[in-house]
Amino acid sequence: MSTDVSVEPMGPAVEKPRHTRREVIYRHTFLVRVNHWINALVIFLMIGSGLNIFGAHPRLYWGEKGDASDPAIASIGARMGPHGALHGVTHIGAKTFDTTGVLGASMSHGHMVGLAWPSWIILPGFQDLADARHWHFFFAWVLIFNGVAYLAWSLAIRHVQRDLWPTWKDIGLLPRSVWEHVRNKHPTGEEAKRYNVLQKLAYLGLIALVLGMVGTGLTMSPGIDAFAPWLLDLFGGRQSARTLHFVFASGIVLFIVVHVAEVFLAGPINETRSIVTGNYHVPPDRTAKVQQAKERG
């Protein structure tokens, strides 16, 4: 527990100095905190090595099959311009974009080179399918063990059922929650002690995305396909699974961007402390403060 007197800019202290005791709750169990930080590190290794692997054949298809002679849903390539300069070209559906500098052609060691994804994001930092695969599959195992530990523990202590699964009441509060997020108003008091409905949906959505990543990743394995051919039916074929693997990964990147942004908006110190130590300092109840101010006024 800790006390806090400095963050109450509620008018001059005309009354006798009043120490407000801040309530501290134990929000994240030890295992969840360890899970979180392993994920936070490994996800970047997976994205970097995954994009390196993608770069070996930067075309996405739908169905079981797809190679250079088949139409692609999306593709990244490079072409030589009229003055010998390399241009990055990205196709999405029937649309073509010049993505020079980022996709298709980008600077590496001072030279413009043909690379699907730029060297600063891929792992290793140059086109290297063999090593990228070693990285990707090693850290995929790390993520799988981490994810299984998280899910088993969270289901066992009813974290998922109690804290993440939205109630009908939550669903009813969805429009209000969206409006509060738009106005950057974060819950206080009793409401801050539990996840709001958008948080619940975001975290459940992340779990679903990760399961989708594992499922589509395994579907790309010819060995696993022999063992579980239903995976091919579930994801619409091996090349569809490869495309969905990229789409789900994009969803995870979107989650990370919003997640980190919300940490900054909701209070970076308190939020980061809670996922390091487990202790979360509950923001004082906004409505109660308004009530007090009225009584004083």
Add this chain to the structure above:
Amino acid sequence: MARLTRRAALAGGLTGSGLLLAGCSQTIHADQLTGAAAFQHVLDYGADWTLHTQRFLLGGGALAREYRPSDISRGFKANGTLNPDYPAYNQAVSEAFANWKLVIDGMVARPLSLSLTQLRRLPARTQITRHDCVEGWSAIGGWTGVPLGLLLKAARLQAGARYAVFYCADNLDGEPAKGGAQAPGQYYESLDLADAFHPQTLIAYAMNGQPLAVPHGAPLRLRVERQLGYKHAKYLQRISLTDTLAGINGGKGGYWEDRGYEWYAGM
């Protein structure tokens, strides 16, 4: 450090901490790590886990999915060597491979030397399967050939034989093939007996009902349907049974394996 700075600038703002973390690990260490033997050794545990997990799951000899004729790719991509193109091979092409021999030797009780005519007389299997390249693309083709297990049974494996090593007529390093297993760049591959005796593992001589074309490995290629494309060695000349892969070329059991790819390519 220039790259780190650029990355820090790009990563700045809200997502700074996370991306910068990746930036550090990547710019400073990743490329060195990739070259470090000890780190590769750690990563190899991942590949071993994959092999053992899949061997556990696939222990029952599950079959790869087979497709309908209408699923066959119109332009099945040929990869690797597209034409060995050296005098002895070109002569074999001009003779329609009438004098081509497939030798089975090494740890077998009865070494074999089979002509194409002899192979075509043996019981055959036809399967329409998906070919997955390590690069990421897939193509569907129909294959006809002799199950490898049948040939190995005929050659009678000696006790202790663990691997079938496949020697090919093509040289991927661009030199004309010099012959012999040790020639640099000579394509070769290997399977353990679990995959060698799998019913869909074929010594294929026909593709989509036609004799195998040169870009696809004429006159003989391996089909090992539960693994990636680089295991499907083309231009087969010799299958040798052995108890170890050490001492054969780079010692990793294949052309691409010697260049860093996984020996078990089921993933």
